[in-house]
Amino acid sequence: MSLDPKQTHVLHEWKHGKPLIACCFDPTGRYLFTSSEDYTLQRWDLKDGSKVAWEAHDSWIRDIAFLPDGETVITAGCDDRIIFWPVTGDKPQPRAEVVAHKGWIRSVDVSTDGALIATGGNDHLVKLWDPNGKLVRELVGHKGHVYSVFFHPDGNSLLSGDLKGVVHQWETKTGKLMRSFEAKELFSYNTGQKVDYGGVRDIALSPDGKTLAFTGLHKATNPLGAINEPLVLLFDWAKGESVRKQPAEGIRGIGWQVEFLSDGSEVCASGGGGGGYLIFFKPAEEKPFHKLKLKDTARDMSLHPDGLQVATAHWDGYVRISRMEKKAAK
Amino acid sequence: MKCDYSCQSNDHLIARRQFLGGLAGSFVVGGLGALTNPVAAEQLKKNGMRVLVVxxxxxxxxxxxxxxxxxxxxxGPFRAIQTAVPGTQICELLPKTATHMDKLSLIRSINTKNNDHGKGRYQMTYGRNKMPGTEHPHLGAVCAKALERSDNPLPGHIKVPGGSRGSDAAYLGPKYASVGMTGKPPANSERAKNLTESADALRNSFRRKVNDRFSLQRRTAETDVYTQSYEQALQLMEKRDVFDVDKEPASEHEKYGKFDLGKHCLMARRLLENDIPFVQVSHSNYDTHNENFNFHLEQLGEFDQAFSTLVNDLHERGMLETTLVVVMSEFGRTPKINARFGRDHWGSAWSVCLGGANVQPGGIIGKTNENGTKVIEREVDHGHLFHTYLSAVGLESSEAFDIGGREQPMADPSRTPISELIA
Structure with a gap:
């Protein structure tokens, strides 16, 4: 069996019962963590779908990340805090808790070597932390809410994307702003409704390190009414130039997450007025080569370490795990 | 709106007297109640009550x-924060407003039984349900007439932002209809540069003479309004700077916020200081079916700065005790969060914030259940609210206007004010 996006099918549907917000596989591939509007964090055992849930923050959890050893999970809350939890145990207690930002923390990521943790918040700041929750560096430069943070696998760079469609590249050792990518198509100001809308919802890098992907939305003719379409933008990493726009025409929604697959293609999870989709693109092509409609709108997506499974968090209270290969014969 | 003014009916005499004499003659019903009492009317006039709607x-x-x-x-994701009133909490999106809650009150038990924008707007600003074939005046028109300043030539009912005259005064007549302003003096309100002051005075004198002769035989409501419009325009020209928010120092603009609502709230302060009886400032847009939390974060960030600054300024300048401040919408939003992180229309259990004038500060009227899905204590609707606003500025809300010999109740007669909220 091997990766075949066109054969993607939903393998598991596990019910939490309350609307889900975020999801993330642990790096060892044993568990899937999800968060919910009921303020709990859930740990799903991939062997049997059993769940352990506990109240975690004073508010919603917007993002989840892990230290590389798979023993510690970090949750980013709308209560200004990041909390470090043990991955296992029936009643996990916080290992550390940090008031990290003023306002929501929308994104958290961990460097490949586990030495640094990055957070991005509504205070327009990006912050770097050590694995014990000690502040290492504060990165100032965004002029809007920070929606996404992403460590380059080489460990030298951090990327952060904001509401206004600006992605900054920071040198992790010094905190110096190296350059910026203009992903302006992912932002709009609606003069009728007088609202800012969009944002760089997620950032990914291709396996060969040559191509960056940013996702979000465009064609926002009615932001308050969710009339918009998902969009993926590809940039050349070396040149810093835009190389392709990948719209998902006809689908109403937001591109919440984008990941590169082992064959170089991308999968984007979208959710919104048009329901939930997994949308597959090839970097050399503008149009998607495959779309899978999900049963309910998706709000987050995580790629399993095996590269063959994606989990999606849904408003209907289900987490769905899809396999991107041919269905096994019964 | 053709009326029989030219017949010299009593209605006309009353209307004429009202126009000339201001408040004291404006009310005839309610057993010649307080407002027809010259002393009470004088007191109200002296108090200079005003209304600000956000x-x-x-x-x-x-x-x-x-x-x-x-x-x-x-x-949802936001937390509650303490306010200046022990035990009263509001959303963390309003930290600056929270420090002024000792000057304001909340009504948390509104059920308007409506989820439609147009109907909701009508309910909340006209105080009644919209019925085919009937017209009622907007709250602003009611206030402009009932709180009219005979010595102030400026319009009594101003909407910010706006660009033209509204048709929202119904039987009270266009004189009390809203005038839209943006923060700049009205267009063409400067005397033309090639027209001397004396030439302008001469032509106005001629216009008045011709108008007077015409009105002796063929006077109508339309000709009255036409004449008034000219006179008002002249007076507006003299006071055009009142409408120019750029006359305020940069530090004031900074304080209110360099965005539309900041500018409009500063404009509102300027208008209220110039004794305009009714000012409505609008902030757009809260119809957040999608990403409710992101958009409220954005919009209320502006509101919190501009509104709290305005409340503080009114307080510090001694104006709050004569200015009713109301923050209203056409309805609230659903407790249930939809699939797009949105909230939809919800008229069944929602809130209004108000304060100043005769409103008891620091109060909370009514209550919703644990998750806000229904009212469980002291249910009120738009009719009660309308009465309450009028009562808060010293008006007897059960009284009526005399329009052409017909009594037109100021507010829905089937409702009463929330009396426990009025000092």
Whole structure:
């Protein structure tokens, strides 16, 4: 069996019962963590779908990340805090808790070597932390809410994307702003409704390190009414130039997450007025080569370490795990 | 609107007297109640009551503002914060406003039984349900007439932002209809550069003479309004700077915020200081079916700065005791959070914030259940609210206007004020 996006099918549907917000596989591939509007964090055992849930923050959890050893999970809350939890145990207690930002923390990521943790918040700041929750560096430069943070696998760079469609590249050792990518198509100001809308919802890098992907939305003719379409933008990493726009025409929604697959293609999870989709693109092509409609709108997506499974968090209270290969014969 | 003024009916005489004499003659019903009492009327005039409405267009979420329900299934991501009133909490999106809650009160038990924008706007600003074939005046028109200053030539009913004269005064007549302003002096309000002051005075004198002769035989409501418009325009030209918010120092603009609502609230202060009886400022847009939390974060950030600054200024300048401040919408938003992180229309259990004038400060009227899905104490609707606004500025809301010999109740006669809120 091997990766075949066109054969993607939903393998598991596990019910939490309350609307889900975020999801993330642990790096060892044993568990899937999800968060919910009921303020709990859930740990799903991939062997049997059993769940352990506990109240975690004073508010919603917007993002989840892990230290590389798979023993510690970090949750980013709308209560200004990041909390470090043990991955296992029936009643996990916080290992550390940090008031990290003023306002929501929308994104958290961990460097490949586990030495640094990055957070991005509504205070327009990006912050770097050590694995014990000690502040290492504060990165100032965004002029809007920070929606996404992403460590380059080489460990030298951090990327952060904001509401206004600006992605900054920071040198992790010094905190110096190296350059910026203009992903302006992912932002709009609606003069009728007088609202800012969009944002760089997620950032990914291709396996060969040559191509960056940013996702979000465009064609926002009615932001308050969710009339918009998902969009993926590809940039050349070396040149810093835009190389392709990948719209998902006809689908109403937001591109919440984008990941590169082992064959170089991308999968984007979208959710919104048009329901939930997994949308597959090839970097050399503008149009998607495959779309899978999900049963309910998706709000987050995580790629399993095996590269063959994606989990999606849904408003209907289900987490769905899809396999991107041919269905096994019964 | 053709009326029989030219017949010299009593109605006309009353109307003429009202126009000339201001407040004291404006009311005839209620057994010649307080307002027809010259002493009371004089007192009201002396008090110089005013009304400021901040209209949160589209439907402000009560859960993200005045009635938070944190950590419930409807609560959303925002937390509740303490205010200047011990025991009263509002949403964390309003930290600056929270420090002024000792000057304001909340009504948390509104059920308008309506989820339609147009109907909701009508309910909340006209105080009644919209019925085919009937017209009632906007709250602003009612206030402009009932709180009219005979010595102030400026319009009594101003909407910010806006660009033209509204048709929202119904039987009270166009004189009390809204005038839209943006923060700049009205267009063409400067005397033309090639027209000398004396030439202008001469032509106005001629116009008045011709108008007077015409009105002796063929006077109508339309000709009256036409004449008034000219006279008002002349007076406006003299006071055009009142409408120029750029006359305010840069530090004031900074304080209110360099965005539309900041500018409009500063403009509102300027208008209220110039004794305009009714000013409505609108803030757009709260119709957040999608990403309710992101958009409330953005919009209420502006509101919190501009509104709290305005309340503080009114307080510090001694104006709050004569200025009713109301923050309203056409309805609230659903407790249930939809699939797009949105909240939809919800008229069944929502809130309004008000204060100043004769409103008891620091109060909370009514209550919703644990997750905000229904009113469980002291249910009120738009009719009660309309009465309450009028009562708060010293008017007897059960009284009526005499229009052409017909009594036109100021507010819905089937409702009464929320009396426990009025000092």
């Amino acid at each position: 209209y949160m267009s589209g439907g402000l979420s009560q859960l993200e503002s005045w009635d938070p329900k944190p950590k419930t299934d409807t609560g």
